[in-house]
Amino acid sequence: MRSITVELGERSYPIHIGSGLLRDIGRHCVKAGFPLRSPLLIVSDSEVAPRYLPMVEAALRGEGYVVVSHVIPAGEASKSLAVYEEVITTAIQAGLDRSSAVLALGGGVVGDLAGFVAASYMRGIGFIQIPTTILAHDSSVGGKVAVNHPLAKNMIGAFYQPSLVLYDLDTLSTLPPRQISSGLAEVVKHGLILDRDFAYWCLEHASELLSLNTEALGYALERGCAIKARVVSNDEREHGQRAFLNLGHTIGHAIEAVGGYGVFLHGEAIAIGMAGSALLAAKLGRERVIYEDTIAMLSALSLPVRLPAEYSVDELMEAMMHDKKFKEGKMTFIVPDSIGAVSIVNDVQQSAVREVLAQLKKEGSPW
C-alpha cells in the first residue's frame, strides 16, 4: 500500500492507494475516529454498486457499523440538486448525526455529489472517498465538491476536505477502456504542469498504465495525487498557483459545451485542450518540442489530440468567452514553458486562439 498525506493544517488527510483495500474500509473508519454508534451512509452509482457495494457494506458491518446505502443512476445527470435532496432525505431517515460520515464509492460524479451532501448535512459531517475511476484521483484531492445547475456545471458546492481517501486499484479493472484513457489524461496533466520526469515516465509506461499494471498504476496515481496535493496545499481556495491545474481546460470545456457533454469524455476533451495549449506555446515562441512531446504522451495513452472537422471555431470561441468572461480581446491561458512547467499568460490574443483551434482540426505536423 502507498500512502500520501494532503497537507492542509488541521484539515490534512491521508490517501491510501493499493490492491485489496476495500475490505479494510471498516478498520480505516475506526482509525479515523468515526464512532460505531453513528450510522454511515454510502453513496454509489448504478454501475459501481452491483460490483463493489456489497464488499464495502460487509467490511463496515463486520467492524460493527450501522450502514445505509443510496445508489444513484450512473452519469453526470445525477449531479443535480434533485438527487442531492434525495440523498439528504436518506441521511435523515437513517438517523445520521454529527459524528457520522458519508462514503463516496464511485467516480467523480459520486464523489462530488456525496461530498456536497457531507459538506452541508447538519452543516458538515465526515466524508470518505473511495474512488473507483482513474479520473477521480483528481477529485479526491482539492476538496472541491459540487452539483450542477441546469444553467451551469459545478455551480453549487463547497470546499470540503475528506477525512480519508481509500483508493483500491482492483476496482479499476472493470473500467471501460475509454474511461481509463480519460482518467490518465489528468494524470499526465499533473506531470505536464509540474513534474517533467513524471510526464516522461508516463510516456515510457503508457502501455502498462493502459493495461492497469498494479505497480505502474499505483505509482502514477500516487504521483498524480501528490502533485495536485502540493498545488492545493499552497493554494486551498484557488487564488493563485491552483490555476495551473486548468491546463487544457479552457479549450476542453469549450469542446464539451459545443459537442454536448458525453460526446468526448472529460479527459479526452482536455487532452485536445492540452494539445492546443502546446500549439499556443509554440505560437508564443516556446520550443516546438513541447508540442511534439505532449502529442506523443497523449497519443501513447490513446487520447485524442485533434478536433473533429465538424467543430466550429466560432462556436468554440463563443463558448470560451462565455465560460470565462474574457474581456477586450485578451484571453488568459495556462501555457507550457517546457514539459513540466507552465505559466499563466493573461494577454493571449483572440486571433492566436482562433489559429490554434483551426490548426487542431488539421492532420499532420503544424509546421
Next chain:
Amino acid sequence: MRSITVELGERSYPIHIGSGLLRDIGRHCVKAGFPLRSPLLIVSDSEVAPRYLPMVEAALRGEGYVVVSHVIPAGEASKSLAVYEEVITTAIQAGLDRSSAVLALGGGVVGDLAGFVAASYMRGIGFIQIPTTILAHDSSVGGKVAVNHPLAKNMIGAFYQPSLVLYDLDTLSTLPPRQISSGLAEVVKHGLILDRDFAYWCLEHASELLSLNTEALGYALERGCAIKARVVSNDEREHGQRAFLNLGHTIGHAIEAVGGYGVFLHGEAIAIGMAGSALLAAKLGRERVIYEDTIAMLSALSLPVRLPAEYSVDELMEAMMHDKKFKEGKMTFIVPDSIGAVSIVNDVQQSAVREVLAQLKKEGSPW
C-alpha cells in the same frame, strides 16, 4: 455608530450598529473590497422589501454597483431547498461571479437562506448581513447558515461567515411588538449565560428596549452580539462552550415542535424554556433567586414564562428525546449556576424534567 469585531482569524468581520446606516451600504461594500464590476444580489422578503429594499438598492447603485434583487415570501416556509434553488437561479442569470456578494436584507429567515446561497454559489462568494429584526442579532454572529428539510429544521447548511454586518436600528421601528419581545429573549439570554451586569441592565431598561429607544437598543444589540461573538470565537464549530447558547432551547424547541411552528415565536418558546432551566436549577440545588430574577427579566420584556395548560408533558418529553436522542434516562441541559453563569449538566434525570414541565403549567410561585 457602534462597531464590534467578531474575531475569527482571517474570517474576522465587523458588525456596525446604528441609525441611518442603510444609506451607507454602498460605501461599506467598496471598503470591504467588493469590486464594482461584479454584480450584487440582494435577498429580502415580502414584508421587508417594500419598506427597505429601494433604499438599499439606491445606495448600492449610487456607488456604481450592478444590483439584482430576489424577494421571497415572508416566513419560515421560505427556508427551503426549493426557494434556495430559485435564488441560485437568479444569481446565475444575473451573472454573479466569484467576486460578487449576496446581501441578506431581513430577519433570520432571509439571513439563513441567503447565507447558504452565498456559502455554496460557486463554492462560496461574499456575504453581507443587513438584519432587520432583533432576533437576527443572534444569527448575524456565529456563521450558521441553513435551510430546512421537510423532516427537520436547519438540516442543510454550512458554517459561513459574513464579510460584514450592517445593523440599521431604524429598520426595527416597523417590527410587530411580539417580534420585538421575541428578539429580546435572545438578547437577555446572552446576559443570562455570561454577563450578569448586562442581564440586570436589561431588566432595568426593559421599557426602553420595548419602545426601541435607539440608545438602549444600540447598547443591547452591541452587548448581545459581543457576548455571542466571544463564545463563537472560542468555539467556531460548536464543540464546547458554544453549547451555552442553547440555554432554554431544549425545552423551547420541544414547545415549537409540539405547538406547531409559529404558535409561539422562537424567542417566546425559549423564554418559557429559560424559565424551565431556572426551575431545573432550583431543583438541582441552585439558589431560588436565579429563577425569580429570570422570571422578572423575561416578564419585563413581555415574554411568556408559563406553558399553556393544553401542552402535554408526554408530548414535550417525546419531542425532546427525539430532538437530542438522549439515551438511558439521562438528559443534558444548560443550567444556570447564577444569573450570568451556566453549566452543561449531563446527568439530568428525565423525572426532574417532567416535574419542571408540570410546574411550568401552574400559576403562582413554585415554592
